[in-house]
Amino acid sequence: MFLSVVLLCLCIFFVILQLKSRRPKNFPPGPTILPIVGNLLQLNLENPLKDFERLRKTYGNVYSLFIGPRPAVFINGLKAMKEAMVTKGVEFAGRPQDMFNNEITENKGVILADYGPQWREHRRFALMTLRNFGLGKKSMEERIHDEIQHTIETLDKSIGKTMSPQVMFHNMSSNIICQVLFGTRYEYDDYFIKEVVRCFTENAKIANGPWVMLYDALPMIRNLPLPCNKAFENAKICKGLVNRLVSEHKKTRVPGEPRDFLDCYLDELAKAAEDSTFSEDKLILYALDLHFAGTDTTSNTLLTAFLYLISHPHIQERCHQEIDKVLGGKDQASFDDRNDMPYVQAVIHESQRIANTVPLSVFHTTTKDTELMGYSIPKGTMIIQNLTSLHNEEGQWKYPHEFNPENFLNDQGEFVKPEAFMPFSAGPRMCLGEGLARMELFLIMVTLLRKFKFIWPEDAGEPDFTPVYGVTLSPRPYRMKVQLRSSE
Numbered sequence: 323m324f325l326s327v328v329l330l331c332l333c334i335f336f337v338i339l340q341l342k343s344r345r346p347k348n349f350p351p352g353p354t355i356l357p358i359v360g361n362l363l364q365l366n367l368e369n370p371l372k373d374f375e376r377l378r379k380t381y382g383n384v385y386s387l388f389i390g391p392r393p394a395v396f397i398n399g400l401k402a403m404k405e406a407m408v409t410k411g412v413e414f415a416g417r418p419q420d421m422f423n424n425e426i427t428e429n430k431g432v433i434l435a436d437y438g439p440q441w442r443e444h445r446r447f448a449l450m451t452l453r454n455f456g457l458g459k460k461s462m463e464e465r466i467h468d469e470i471q472h473t474i475e476t477l478d479k480s481i482g483k484t485m486s487p488q489v490m491f492h493n494m495s496s497n498i499i500c501q502v503l504f505g506t507r508y509e510y511d512d513y514f515i516k517e518v519v520r521c522f523t524e525n526a527k528i529a530n531g532p533w534v535m536l537y538d539a540l541p542m543i544r545n546l547p548l549p550c551n552k553a554f555e556n557a558k559i560c561k562g563l564v565n566r567l568v569s570e571h572k573k574t575r576v577p578g579e580p581r582d583f584l585d586c587y588l589d590e591l592a593k594a595a596e597d598s599t600f601s602e603d604k605l606i607l608y609a610l611d612l613h614f615a616g617t618d619t620t621s622n623t624l625l626t627a628f629l630y631l632i633s634h635p636h637i638q639e640r641c642h643q644e645i646d647k648v649l650g651g652k653d654q655a656s657f658d659d660r661n662d663m664p665y666v667q668a669v670i671h672e673s674q675r676i677a678n679t680v681p682l683s684v685f686h687t688t689t690k691d692t693e694l695m696g697y698s699i700p701k702g703t704m705i706i707q708n709l710t711s712l713h714n715e716e717g718q719w720k721y722p723h724e725f726n727p728e729n730f731l732n733d734q735g736e737f738v739k740p741e742a743f744m745p746f747s748a749g750p751r752m753c754l755g756e757g758l759a760r761m762e763l764f765l766i767m768v769t770l771l772r773k774f775k776f777i778w779p780e781d782a783g784e785p786d787f788t789p790v791y792g793v794t795l796s797p798r799p800y801r802m803k804v805q806l807r808s809s810e
């Protein structure tokens with residue numbers, strides 16, 4: 323009996339030793355790795371953000387976890403983030419492959435494309451097209467203002483009542499990017515926009531939920547009917563919808579006179595060289611990639627901003643005053659007006675900091691053997707940026723743990739942007755829609771706040787600020803009362 327116990331202990335000891343040696347030499351530290359599942363059992367898979375913070379306190383700003391057999395290095399805090407994403411940007415610019423989300427996008431978009439020619443050409447093309455459609459016949463500002471008018475109509479119908487802003491902001495952000503991609507907008511009760519928004523919001527929660535973590539960690543379960551497979555059905559619906567648009571565009575387009583992103587891509591295909599990475603079968607998923615990236619992010623940021631504005635009426639009041647003073651009798655706000663609105667700018671940026679909309683960014687990989695903060699990280703290692711760790715990092719913010727626009731104002735009341743503000747990430751993979759998103763946030767917030775006052779309903783109890791976890795964080799559903807300011 324005694325011998326058996328000793329043998330068992332020895333076995334366990336050797337298994338642990340064996341496992342410990344799985345972290346390569348000088349690899350960032352982390353908790354003990356279990357066979358098969360790695361560190362998954364040490365995480366709350368429904369929402370691991372608190373666990374990541376706890377591990378940071380134990381192991382420091384650069385630590386590692388095993389998601390099943392796959393090692394992942396977590397980067398926290400400004401210093402490590404800058405070294406990785408900016409100083410060594412290219413070395414950290416890859417994307418993991420062979421994961422659930424790669425299967426959803428069939429490796430055809432730009433967001434999850436690995437570092438290489440396909441990503442480079444498609445990123446450059448998206449940036450150029452976004453820029454060109456901002457300079458074309460109708461400027462991006464005008465397109466955004468057109469869409470805001472539709473939202474104002476929705477809000478007008480709710481004056482004196484309470485309404486739920488969730489679907490409204492999603493429709494709005496979706497329609498703005500739809501105009502660039504497909505040259506059209508949709509009525510808010512149109513099947514296309516309702517379905518697309520439903521699929522996007524569901525997939526944003528599924529994409530890094532518990533089942534996907536297990537799917538990525540345990541290849542042997544991939545053929546089982548897992549709940550996360552719903553994301554494939556949603557992707558199929560969206561592909562069908564965009565496929566129809568591509569077919570219509572092919573029939574109606576005039577070569578060399580592009581009306582939108584789809585036309586531009588079709589023009590590009592016509593002149594593509596032999597070795598081009600452009601192909602018609604990539605177009606649908608590429609357009610969906612941009613549509614998804616531009617919908618759930620902007621709308622969840624707006625939802626957070628309005629949640630905090632209605633629960634901090636004195637901050638909303640100061641925005642009203644500044645907007646009235648700067649815009650005076652002007653018809654509508656322009657993006658340039660932001661330079662005269664330091665307080666509103668501070669409120670928008672503070673909303674983004676608190677919203678922390680893409681908390682873990684999009685996962686990266688290393689493109690070659692490299693080093694970070696003295697640790698060695700082999701080529702192909704998964705890299706997870708904990709953007710949360712920047713947005714509440716002690717020492718970087720005047721008020722790291724409360725909603726306070728002073729975080730973005732200096733002693734003279736001027737707008738300042740601390741270095742640790744990175745909601746769009748940084749480096750070569752940084753969000754390519756940043757310019758569009760910033761313009762949307764400013765014009766939408768200023769125009770709506772100029773006309774309306776938004777109020778937390780008296781009978782709604784205390785606001786719950788705890789976000790719902792996903793690739794994007796979203797506030798819990800809430801209602802707000804709408805009042806016309808001119809009737810105050």
Ligand code: HEM
Nearest residue numbers: 433615616619620680683684746747751752753754755759
């Ligand atoms: C408030 C709104 C937004 C936020 C907070 C946001 C945030 C992010 C973040 C954190 C990343 C990952 C960067 C990285 O991997 O290092 C990203 C990537 C990306 N975003 Fe955004 N985004 C927003 C709006 C948009 C919009 C409007 C578009 C529209 C086109 C867009 C398109 C993309 C694309 C295509 C990528 C992938 C870039 C690449 O892999 O090269 N985003 N975004």
